Amino acid sequence: MRYFEDIKTGECYDLGSQTIDKSEMMEFAKKYNRSYLHTNESVMKESRYKDVIAPGMYTFSIPWATFIDTDIFEGGEVGGTETTVQWFMGVYAGDTLTSEAVVKEVSDSGHTLGLVTVEIKTVNQDQKMVLRSINKILVRKRKEKISE
16 A cells, blocks of 8 residues: 555656547447537537547546556555546547656645645547646545644
């Protein structure tokens, strides 16, 4: 297990690359975000996007799943308290997304837990930023502080 005291600001994790699969993207859209932006190919061909775009939460879930699989806390995390996501441009089937996670801040949040802020940035195959998220995660401390 990796504890709060072991996490350092500036730690960087390569989350690799993943190419967006159209059938998976469409399945997600039909189940969780049925907006025409994500499901109606004929309407979207006439739009400014020229094709359906991936739902934002689908786009976020790709680097997030890899971040979780990376297991940087080795089971020391308790849960998240906040996630802020910014989307900068549409993501299409066939796009290749590459992400990295950086520990931006570690702060003491009480007797048994610390708060770790992790930024995830995702770019497409043209190195254009498509997504940025700030994630606040509670992590166990090595030893509980004794109240005075």
